[in-house]
Amino acid sequence: MIDIYIFADYLNKKQKLFLFFQTYTNDEIAVSKQLGISRRFARYLLKQAGHYDRVRRAQKEYANLDKQIQSLSSIFSKYAIDGLIQYKDAQNDSYTKFMKDVGIQDDQILQLYITYKFGGQKGAVFQLEEFLLGMIRLKCQSIKDLKNLVPQLRQKIQKENKYRKLYSYFFKVMSQGKNVIRFTEAITLWDSLLNEQFKEIIDFIQFCKAKPAEFQNTTKVSFDLWCQVWKFFETIGSDYTKFDENDAWPLLIYEYVQFKTK
Template sequence: MPVKKRKLPDADDHEQNCKITSFTRPLIRGPRPINTEKPFSSKKCLAWFHKYAAPDKVFGPEAMEKFCEDIGVEPENIIMLVLAWHLEAANMGYFTKDEWLRGMTILQCDCTERLQSKLDYLRSELNDAATFKNIYRYAFDFARDKNQRSLDMDTAKLMLALLLGRSWPLFPVFSQFLEQSKYKGLNKDQWYNVLEFSRTINPDLSNYDEDGAWPVLLDEFVEWRRSWSAS
């Protein structure tokens, strides 16, 4: 999009007025270029939803696969978790009409092409620590069986791999620990603290405080890791 040139004041007035102009009012610019992109359409957005969900009010796993194929993203890609977070989706693998319309309105996406143009933005949100923390916490309730208060271990390991597998050096070791542990799942407090642990504890565990307020799960992991290293 071309940049409009600023209209400069007369040379005689420039020195006198520039300081005042800078602090009292915005610089006068030429007219804004006309935005030729069509505005967001709720009607078009709902028609897009019903392409996958019709005649139901929800589209499920099979429709989700087709949706992912259309936007060019694997269902297991973390971008799909970020999208679900924006939609405030309650159940993994499902989008309701209300979730879809609310989230897509915020994202201003009413068709495949517009969502594709936002994929880099969705991925970039993972680089913001506060946003990532929100997405990580959201993942617990999103992925768990709603009849259970904890996240079953198989699902927990998959979600941890998706969220922390590439960024946490200790993740492979932690995953091995979970494999051989007595735990059948992770509760919310354990889930939240794993992220905090991954962000604050050195890979060699040298700054781990055994008297800190960590869940027993993480105390046991540190003990297991140290004994495993010693042997």
């Protein structure tokens, strides 16, 4: 039988937690509207403000960032094509130029990590506010600062094992809320995100690329399949004795195991 006092205490704590998050959300909306910035930027400012008089402190924090924002906006404008740092075509590719200036044009993981830190919501594209907030969060005043930070970012990825977070993040970015991505997009991301994590991924990518063109062009990869691919290489790898056909693995994984063990 449930102790009525324990249950009442549980409800009280739950209500307080709800009110806390409700207040936090209201503050976030207020700061966003008052300053004309995204809720993501407002969330960053509120985090810096602490727990008391948060909205006013967040506004003050934003005012303190004015000079840095102006300086970073000027840097952004040097790269911007139609108001974005982006790959538009071979002649209009400010994204690659930006990554080259940072010194990581050949390092896909670091490119993905910086895109993640900037909060890029469309893959290899940065809006002005994403660029501003990313540079501010990384405490970088210039491209040179970001370039000098690269070795630390690489260590951070490895030390804190950020690969799985990047893996989930980029699926959500590429799917744009549809919860599926194209098979060809998945192959490219598997190669970029898992190459350093699982050595067996090379064989899996070759297996996927060997699929008929019609299959590759029409097949969609769901978030469930996306997660199951990570789980497979994390738990099975190349030791197929661990593979249980009675487990609910996706068809693509079954076919891959059959391909490797036939």
